[in-house]
Amino acid sequence: MVDTAPPADAVGTRYGARPTMKDVAAHAGVGLKTVSRVVNGEAGVAQxxxxxxxxxxxxxxxRRNDSARVLRKGRTSSVGLILEDLADPFYAPLSRAVEEVARAHGALLINGSSTEDPERERELALALCARRVDGLVIVPASRDHRYLEPEISAGVATVFVDRPPGRIAADLVLSENREGARAGVAHLVAHGHRRIGFVGDRPHIHTAEERLAGYRAAMSDAGLPVDEAWVAPGATDPERVRRDAGRMLGGAEPVTAIFAGNNRVTVTLVRLLAAAEHRTALVGFDDFELADLLSPPVTVVAQDPAAMGRRAAELLFARLAGAGGPPRRLSQPTRLVPRGSGELPPGG
Amino acid sequence: MVDTAPPADAVGTRYGARPTMKDVAAHAGVGLKTVSRVVNGEAGVAQxxxxxxxxxxxxxxxRRNDSARVLRKGRTSSVGLILEDLADPFYAPLSRAVEEVARAHGALLINGSSTEDPERERELALALCARRVDGLVIVPASRDHRYLEPEISAGVATVFVDRPPGRIAADLVLSENREGARAGVAHLVAHGHRRIGFVGDRPHIHTAEERLAGYRAAMSDAGLPVDEAWVAPGATDPERVRRDAGRMLGGAEPVTAIFAGNNRVTVTLVRLLAAAEHRTALVGFDDFELADLLSPPVTVVAQDPAAMGRRAAELLFARLAGAGGPPRRLSQPTRLVPRGSGELPPGG
DNA sequence: CGTGGACTAGACAACGTTGTCAACTCTGGG
DNA sequence: CCCAGAGTTGACAACGTTGTCTAGTCCACG
Known part of the structure; x- marks a missing residue:
């Protein structure tokens, strides 16, 4: 069969050798610049x-070598995205939204996962800057972003998402964490709960801190005391969540409802409560797939990660297009989605 | 407040101007090459x-300009990943695994979503090649990858995952789709089902075709006839799945069990069956989070997307390290996870 | 037939880095 | 006092592209 044989022409295409515009020019019997003009669709070349x-x-x-092109032109038409974990169901849509906006602006997206490690965030950000990305979208793991100062003043547009930057001023897109948590806890109060627990992420994380503040605000709004035994701002690993929640649910005056500070905590609590004797009310921060199919379906305070990614990327490209002015701070509302678990009465 | 003022030193760092090695050399009163040596940690520079x-x-x-470095050295230390949708819970861990392997080899990952559009896959792949990525990992949307021939012969290592490439030979990592589906259907047969439906993805997709073949093989193994009314190799959009499954479940001789060809179909069927009168057995291809918390918990044939990503990336870096030989084809086993829905008896 | 303008084409420098190579400064031994 | 050799250092070309500038050709018009 003739057509399964390797292409026989191979005019100057030895393995590993890439043809350049110079080669094309020689092959076509024209000048280098003429090839450049054709490749870039510039006018002024005879048919x-x-x-x-x-x-x-x-x-x-x-195929044009974009490294050389970038070197010459100064812009790479690529942007970087650094987040905690690309595989996290909360961040995946955010990443996807950034990608779509980037694509609409003809840019490629390079992303990296910081795994919540400040040093790794820094390494990634600097590696991306060395590649001369035009801009960066960052979900911070670090508490100090002064390392970005030279980059920003060299013109790398930078937008932070989900958490504020540390020790520098920059554009920012946040969820309304405090208000969302407050609404979620108020929802439990409205359904008759007076002893409400809070299980959240490590307190040095901005979102966790805000959500805890929202919890306290809602309790205070309702004139309810907060027993510190009800508050577990610990890690989110399942073991610890089980232990902390178990403590709240035992004892003489157990909580009748729990507010979960993020989706991983919520899922762990769903497992725990499913096996428990009493029906404890539950409201979780962050929506998640299938929440509506659990029993009871899980009431959540939903964020909109895709919208956050989209707005962050739009802010970024606005800056790249020359938008000036002081750092902007956008706020993305949350939405309470009642599904059942948050409407259970106390003492179920 | 003094410390909120912009940094006043700005030695030669005008906004938008990036210092180069030449600037550093001038500032330090040394030659350009000496700066290069220091930046790259080469020996032969006095303390x-x-x-x-x-x-x-x-x-x-x-900060070193890696574009220029790449131009000079020829290698970019970056690899590209093209898949259908980064936000799909099946692909996210795959992407993450590729990233981890890339990181271990000092490479960055650039990814793009093809959204199942062959033309977009092609655009993305060529854009990545123009950036001179060292290698590509591709989950194909296209059926013809001859467009990659010049790239591959120019030395871009290329590995396909999840689905085979079209019309070219290349390294490949697949799940055992046929065997997995066969085992899943056999599991239903072993629990007494004789009329089993199949709802799967569009048949031009390789995995869907294989899973359907596995379904037919299992039925044939058991000596069971397949009524073509039980087979719905249609789209995966919820509307169509509901319609097709509804048809199988109605009529004179309804199916007593359904095999779902992928996670999106499974989830739609879970919703449908939860609302139905009879309890229909269900086994789904692909695992998904919270499958164990549904009622009944969902029995699945689990793939291991992280392992697939890892093995594909390892294959890629092995090639980049010089590994020769003909294209390799790796097979990743699936695992049947019985949880309840697949063990329901017929006529529930 | 001369001239101006439109159109086409290519020579050349520059982007910021790294590889090659030559040159310089010491030191110590003969 | 000379020289070999080690240890430093920098000049220069090259990577492949694009921006600038000059030059040639052709046609219409006076």
Whole structure:
């Protein structure tokens, strides 16, 4: 069979050798700049010349080397995204939204996961800057972003999402964490609960701190005391959540409802409560797939990660397009989604 | 407040101007090449000289321009990943695994979502090649990858995952789709089902085709006839799944069990069956979070997307390290996870 | 037939880095 | 006092592209 044989022409395409514009020019019998013009669709090339150049390009399998182009032009048409974990169901849509906006602006997206490690965030950010990304979208793991100062003043547009930057001023897109948590806890109060627990993320994380503040605000709004035994601002690993929640649910005056500070905590609590004797009310921060199919369906305070990613990316490209002015701070509302678990009465 | 003022030193760091090695050299009073040596940790620089260079680097906020470096060296230390949708819970861990392997090899990951559009896959792949990524990991949307021939022969290592490439030979990592589906359907047969439906993805997708073949094989193994009314190799959009499954479940001889061809179909069926009168057995291809918390908990044939990503990336870096030989084809086993829905008896 | 303008084309420098190579400064041994 | 050799250092070209500038060709018009 003839057509399964390797292509026999291979005019100058030895393995590993990439044809350059110079090669194309030689093959087509024209000057280097003419090839450049054809490749970039610039005007001023005669039809016949253009045809010859295109044939040479096809024959050699030429593809423009964007590294050289970038070096010459100064812009890479790529942006970087650094977040905690690309595989986290909360961040995946955010990443996807940034990608879509980038694509609409003709840019590629390079992303990296910081795994909540400040040093890794820094390494990634600087590596991306060395690649000369035009801009950065960052979900911070670090508490100090002064390392970005030279980059920002060199013109790298930078937008922070989900958590504020540390020790520098920059554009920012946040969820209304405090208000969301407050509404979620108020919802439990409205359904008759007076002893409400809070299980959240490590307190040095901004969102966790805000949500805890929202919890306290709602309790205070309702004139309810907070027993510190009801508050577990610990880690989110399942073991610890089980232990902390178990403590709240035992004892003489157990909580009748729990507010979960993020989706991982919520899921762990769903498992725990499903196995428990009493029906404890539950409201979780963050929506998650299938929440409506659990029994009882889980009431949540939903964020909109795709909208956050989209707005952050739009802010970024606005800056790249030359938008000036002081750092902007956008706030993305949350939405209470009652599904059942948050409407259980006390003493179920 | 003094410390909110912009940094006043700005030695040569005008906004938008990036210091180069030349600037650092001038600032430190040394030659250009000496700066290069320090930046790259090469030997042969006197301690005192090195100190002066490092001070200049810090003072100017210099960061090496990797575009220029790439142009000179030919390798970018970055790899590309193209998949259908980064936010899909099946692909997110795959992407994450590729990232981890890339990181271990000092490479950055650039990813793009093809959204199942062949033309977009092609655009993305070529854009990545123009950036001169060292290698590509691709979950194909296209059926014809001959467009990659010049790239591959120019030395871009290429590995396909989840689905085979079209019309070219290349390294490949697949799940055992056929065997997995066969085992899942056999599991239903072993629990007494004789009329089993299949709802799967569009048949031009390789995995969908294989899973359907596995379904037919299992039925044939058991000596069971397949009524074509039980087979719905349609789209995966919820409307169509509901319609097709509804048809199988109505009529004179309704199916007593359904095998779902992927996670999106499974979730739609869970919703449908939860609202139905009879309890229909269900086994789904692909695991998903919270499957164990539904009622009944969902029995699945689990793939291991992280392992697939890891193995694909390892194959890629092995090629980049010089591994020769013909294209390799790796197979990743699936695992049947009985949880309840697949063990329901017929006629529930 | 001369001239101006439109159109086409290519020579050349520059982008910021790294590899090559030559040159310089010491040191110590003969 | 000379020289070999080690230890430093920098000049220069090259990577592949694009911006600038000059020059040639052709046609219409006076």
């Amino acid at each position: 016949d010349t253009e045809r010859r150049v295109r044939e040479a390009i096809a024959a050699l399998g030429f | 005192d000289t090195e100190r002066r260079v490092r001070e200049a680097i810090a003072a100017l906020g210099f």
